[in-house]
Structure formats: structure tokens, C-alpha cells
Amino acid sequence: xxxxxxxxxxxxxxxxxxxxxxxxxxxxxxxxxxxxxxxxxxxxxxxxxxxxxxxxxxxxxxxxxxxxxxxxxxxxxxxxxxxxxxxxxxxxxxxxxxxxxxxxxxxxxxxxxxxxxxxxxxxxxxxxxxxxxxxxxxxxxxxxxxxxxxxxxxxxxxxxxxxxxxxxxxxxxxxxxxxxxxxxxxxxxxxxxxxxxxxxxxxxxxxxxxxxxxxxxxxxxxxxxxxxxxxxxxxxxxxxxxxxxxxxxxxxxxxxxxxxxxxxxxx
Numbered sequence: 001x002x003x004x005x006x007x008x009x010x011x012x013x014x015x016x017x018x019x020x021x022x023x024x025x026x027x028x029x030x031x032x033x034x035x036x037x038x039x040x041x042x043x044x045x046x047x048x049x050x051x052x053x054x055x056x057x058x059x060x061x062x063x064x065x066x067x068x069x070x071x072x073x074x075x076x077x078x079x080x081x082x083x084x085x086x087x088x089x090x091x092x093x094x095x096x097x098x099x100x101x102x103x104x105x106x107x108x109x110x111x112x113x114x115x116x117x118x119x120x121x122x123x124x125x126x127x128x129x130x131x132x133x134x135x136x137x138x139x140x141x142x143x144x145x146x147x148x149x150x151x152x153x154x155x156x157x158x159x160x161x162x163x164x165x166x167x168x169x170x171x172x173x174x175x176x177x178x179x180x181x182x183x184x185x186x187x188x189x190x191x192x193x194x195x196x197x198x199x200x201x202x203x204x205x206x207x208x209x210x211x212x213x214x215x216x217x218x219x220x221x222x223x224x225x226x227x228x229x230x231x232x233x234x235x236x237x238x239x240x241x242x243x244x245x246x247x248x249x250x251x252x253x254x255x256x257x258x259x260x261x262x263x264x265x266x267x
Contacts (some may be wrong), residue, residue, distance in 0.1 A: 025082060026265070028265075028267060029085075029266065031107075031262065033107060034111055034262065037064060037262075038061045038064055039063035040086060041065045041083075041084045041085050042067065042086055042087070043067045043069060043075035043078050043084035043086065043088075044067070044068055044069070044089070045068070045072045046219075046221050048072075048089070048220060049240040051068060053112055053260060067083070071182045072087070072089050072093055072097065075087045075089070076101065076104070079104065080101060086262050086263060087263040088111060088262055089260065089261065090238050090258055090260060091259040091260070092152060092185050092186065093183050096184040096185065097263065098263065103266055104263055105263070105264065105266050106261050107261065107262045107263075107264060110259035110261055111259070111260045111262050113258075113259055114240040114257070115240065115241065116239060116240060116254060116255055116258055117240075117251040117254050117255065118135075119236075119239055119249040119250070119251055120227065120233070120234055120250045120251065121250070122248065122249050122250050127233065128250055130209055131205060131252045136253070138201070138205065143204050144201065144256075147162050147197055147200045147204065148197055150162065161200075164207045168207045168210065170211060171210050172209055172210040172211045173211055173212070174211060174213075174214050175206050175209065175213055175233050176214045176231075176232045177214065177215050177216065177232065177233070177234050177235070177236055178227060178232035178235045178236075178237075179223065179236055180220040180223065180237045181194045181217040182220075183220075183238050185197055186237065187199055187217075187238075194215050198236040199213075201255060202234070202236055216231075223237055223239070228248050228249055
């Protein structure tokens with residue numbers, strides 16, 4: 001019995017030591033503003049504008065490195081584990097991540113301001129014109145504002161879900177939207193259905209165009225390829241217009257303004 005008890009005590013002591021080592025392995029936060037990024041390891045979602053901005057930081061300072069992840073959630077988990085020093089990502093998804101992780105917070109100053117737009121196959125001027133017209137109409141009649149408020153805002157969230165008009169016809173075919181459903185509140189899964197600001201906006205556009213919306217979820221860095229190859233008609237995923245992206249696709253008018261922010265550990 002004594003031997004068994006000694007073994008149990010030894011095992012317990014080892015477990016406590018391992019836990020203590022695990023807790024102590026996460027370094028203290030050293031990023032308090034954008035000025036502190038030099039020499040740090042930055043986590044980003046692959047192919048996003050956060051990736052582009054972080055890469056620019058790394059080019060200007062050889063001590064700065066970029067860790068790329070297929071999903072923003074993976075970058076955030078790496079931050080929690082101390083494997084990266086911060087994460088650069090869009091503001092609204094950042095708020096969702098921080099709301100679920102009390103040990104993280106968003107730095108008060110936005111890192112970059114940007115506009116989101118819909119990507120369309122290069123040279124498809126007919127579709128681009130139709131998308132811009134429909135987009136202009138849902139902005140003018142207040143539909144776009146209602147869609148955004150249904151997903152963002154403490155007092156308005158969930159109170160104005162978008163519903164297609166009863167008299168809409170779907171005689172003009174199908175519009176396939178490529179997205180990355182890991183970007184709450186713009187596109188994410190609710191059960192087995194992709195929902196969010198971008199999805200409702202695309203549905204409202206289809207209602208104006210008399211088309212049926214087909215949503216395809218894929219990796220973010222596959223969206224432009226899908227549109228360029230014709231596998232998708234449009235790409236919507238909180239996507240910013242950049243010079244590099246314009247080499248492969250065209251973009252609609254902007255539908256919202258957003259910010260890139262920096263997430264860090266609180267301690």
C-alpha cells in the first residue's frame with residue numbers, strides 16, 4: 001500500500017509540474033501598438049489583406065516573421081499558445097474571437113482601413129454592371145444597412161433578418177458565390193448552413209437580378225482562382241481590392257468599410 005501511495009504521489013507531482021511548465025510556456029505580451037511589430041512573429045489567415053500587410057512589415061524589418069494559417073481561428077489559437085506574438089485580422093471577426101477568449105484583446109488603434117468589394121471574373125463587364133446596379137439599389141433602399149445591423153450591434157443584432165420579397169422570380173439562372181465560411185459575422189456556419197452579412201447581401205443582389213444564389217465554401221486563397229476559372233461567378237468574403245488581386249479579377253463597387261486590427265494576449 002505504501003509503495004502504491006508513493007507512486008500516486010509521484011504521478012500527481014509530475015502532473016502538477018507539467019501543468020506548471022505549460023502555464024509558464026506562454027510568454028508575456030510585448031505588442032502594445034503597431035510600432036511594436038518589429039521583430040515579432042505575426043499570425044495571419046493565408047491570402048487575406050492581413051497577410052499582405054504583415055508581409056510588408058516583414059519585408060521592412062528582417063526580424064519580423066509571418067505565420068500563415070488556413071483559418072483565422074487557427075491563428076488565434078496559436079496566439080493563445082504563445083506561438084505567435086499577435087494576429088492581424090479584420091475587425092469584426094476579431095471581435096468574435098475576442099468575445100470567446102477572455103485572455104485576448106484588440107488594440108485600440110486600427111491597423112489599416114479598407115473597403116470590401118465583390119470579385120468578378122476579369123472582363124465580365126455585363127455581370128459587373130448588373131452587380132453594381134443591384135448593389136446601388138440595396139444601399140439606396142436601406143436593405144444593406146438592415147443586413148449589417150442584423151449581425152453587428154448590441155441593440156440591433158438578430159432583430160432584422162433579411163427575407164427575400166415574396167414576388168421575386170428566379171428566371172435568370174444561378175449565381176454561384178465562392179466564400180470562406182470562417183469569417184464571422186460576414187460568413188460563417190449556423191448549423192450546416194452558411195450565413196452572414198455577405199450571404200444576405202448576395203441573396204438581396206440575386207433577388208434584384210432574378211437569380212438563385214448558390215454558396216460554395218472553400219479556403220480563402222482559393223476564391224480568386226475559382227472566380228478566374230469560372231467555377232464561381234463571384235467571390236465575397238470580406239475581400240479588399242488590392243493591386244495584386246486586380247491582376248486576376250475585377251471588383252464591384254465597395255459595399256462596406258472595415259478595419260484591420262491587431263489581437264494580442266492581455267498579459
